[in-house]
């Protein structure tokens with residue numbers, strides 16, 4: 653089967669030379685192991701951090717090893733009594749057509765009401781990041797105004813829809829008129845500001861007449877500063893990501909003084925460190941997706957070889973919604 657390994661660490665922007673496609677033999681299973689054919693691979697911004705050597709909250713990805721990544725697929729052989737051939741499963745098998753798991757981090761997936769791919773998006777890690785940041789950090793009351801950056805994406809789209817269900821006024825920030833249109837018309841946000849139009853501060857001010865009570869930050873830089881400029885006293889910031897800086901750009905907070913003046917609280921979080929919430933969160937998200945009260949969009953690259961290009965695109969906003977790679 654084929655897999656993609658990290659061939660070299662990026663210096664600045666990620667390039668195709670950072671990856672290598674290889675063919676490797678299907679291993680014999682040991683007792684307790686499961687062989688899985690991956691149907692979808694998830695591409696996520698955090699992978700950029702893992703490609704660097706710089707110490708982060710997680711260890712960096714080893715060179716010449718399969719690129720890390722979440723996957724969903726089907727069991728094709730099993731020597732583990734908990735998994736049967738044909739079971740749909742989610743795991744972390746990485747950028748590869750197949751993989752072996754000892755079952756420990758493998759999750760059985762019910763696809764009777766929810767498409768398999770959604771377990772990598774709204775009913776997976778991105779959905780949980782949205783759920784946790786909104787409920788455990790921002791905790792907005794009905795009627796409060798919430799701002800969400802990267803609003804059309806895997807995480808942002810769920811944040812906004814959950815906040816709307818909770819009765820908030822929700823304002824997105826996204827790149828370009830097409831994404832902003834989708835955020836308002838399909839996802840039901842109250843407004844969405846196009847940061848590429850060149851008037852971010854003024855446009856966000858116009859969209860938040862009552863100020864901002866909570867911010868879900870995915871981007872950093874100008875997006876965060878524009879939202880901070882609108883904060884009311886005691887507003888909360890859930891700092892989920894700083895994608896504008898993942899290629900090495902500095903991410904100063906120009907409006908830092910407002911943290912003091914408006915008595916703001918800002919908390920960063922890493923969703924995989926809060927596993928105690930996953931059962932409850934995923935259950936709620938699954939019910940909302942099954943009822944179509946949460947909708948989502950996917951950008952699907954075809955075949956493993958397309959993964960590097962799709963990943964580079966993700967870091968430049970070329971994806972529209974959750975970025976996946978379809979393997980079969």
Ligand code: NDP
Pocket residue numbers: 696697698777778781802803804805806807808825826827828831870871891892893894895896897921922923924966967968969970971972973974975
């Ligand atoms: P998305 O589906 O939102 O895709 C990334 C989006 O980010 C792009 O589509 C683009 O949207 C936007 N973007 C990319 N580069 C820039 C830039 N330079 N400036 C502004 N916007 C940019 O990805 P996810 O939903 O998977 O992730 C969103 C954020 O959440 C990321 O920062 C990610 O690292 C973080 N995250 C954090 C987790 C945690 O545990 N803390 C867990 C999961 C995700 P546009 O075209 O609108 O600019």
